[in-house]
Amino acid sequence: MKKILVIEDEPAVRANILELLEAEDFEAVGAENGFMGAMWAQEYLPDLIICDVMMPEVDGYEVLGALRQVPETAAIPFIFLTAMVDKADIRHGMDLGADDYLTKPFTRSELLGAITSRFNKQAVVMQQFQTERERAESLQKKVLELQQSVSSQGEILQQLQQEMRNTVPKITMAIGFLKSIQPGGQRDRCIQILQQSCQSEIALLNQPNLQKFLTPEDLILLRQLNLINPTPHSPTHS
Template sequence: MTKFLVIEDAREVRLNLQEILESKDFEVIDAENGEQGIKRAQEELPDLIICDIMLPGLDGYDVLGELRKEPITSTIPFIFLTAKVDRDDQRLGMELGADDYITKPCTPTELLSAIATRMKKHTAYMESYDLEKKRAQALQKRVQELEKLSNSQEELLNKLCEELRNPTSNINLAIKMLNVANSEETRQRYLRVLQQECSREIAIINQFSQLLKILTPENAQLLSLLNSLNKSNQD
């Protein structure tokens, strides 16, 4: 079940949001201030966060900033729900990495529409990320298989270099496509995740290219370091 976190200090508003979301079969957890909201987000890892800006103690901007610092919460879709309508406030929220900004009071239709849009984009991003992660894992598995099957060390390196170079351009293309995100902060956040996966494959290519140049009977033992290198990249 999709889980939402609502961070709102006004009890009546919080309960109203919970009622709207639960009517659509969403699981809802809540927090009445910024500190509690950060803690619940880190513990529960919700699928989306709806947060007021004007909160006691840490305000909504502080909450967003703290959550964006941590990898485990950095990509959770984040929607500001607030009575503040100043354009500068909206710009600040988007620059900090908010995915949307809804002024209140808002209708259930407006709220649910904004949520649906954010969830759809986030789902598309996660599917792309999972695809690239599986591609990297498949390539690493193929590396191990070829190492076992090949009788020629030089032939093995040639095959691996050729096989690993081809997907690189496709991965970079997938990264560029994520630029449809609605803010620079969001784009950069998503790109950093995929860049990490891309860098693993590029690093392997570079290592094999260097090994091919210096391959001699004396340093053939370097091949045994291949699996260790791959494991280090995964960590």
């Protein structure tokens, strides 16, 4: 149920508005002057405020100005009631942040129309806010996924670097020995080390996560040399 605060110093006018609003299933509360209305608004945070302009001590402009300075009440829709039709006065109220004006005397349909219009516009703003919030949450999720992906790629690169540090010295040493060793047991052992190291590198090259870091040209060359498996859609040689 929407809560509406009516700030009006004329008892008869205030009572009529409250009765009309209650008949439309609004939770309506009245305040007899600007000071009490401003205090009530800050304490109970109504969904909409209807406020007379000309009131003693604290007028409607002062009420609106005070409420617009408080974050909790700054966005509450605010409708002025006034017997004045001077454009300068209306402009002044709009500049302070009023959402609408109703000129006394007003009809039931005019009052309800103004209230409905304010709530509809507020619903549009809230929908836009919700959309932007969901968009921001989606963007935040994508940034987090990207950070996780970058972290995962960093781990893969570290793994590759470690594998290369372990394997390359073995291959280099084995090649050096092959140049000076006569055929026989030691030479066969060097060849075995080379084969094992190459198989380890080939297994590493066939990891899908690692292939993401290779260029298309590198992938084509490695497939031509049968060092990596063909893609699922690539034709295989018989």
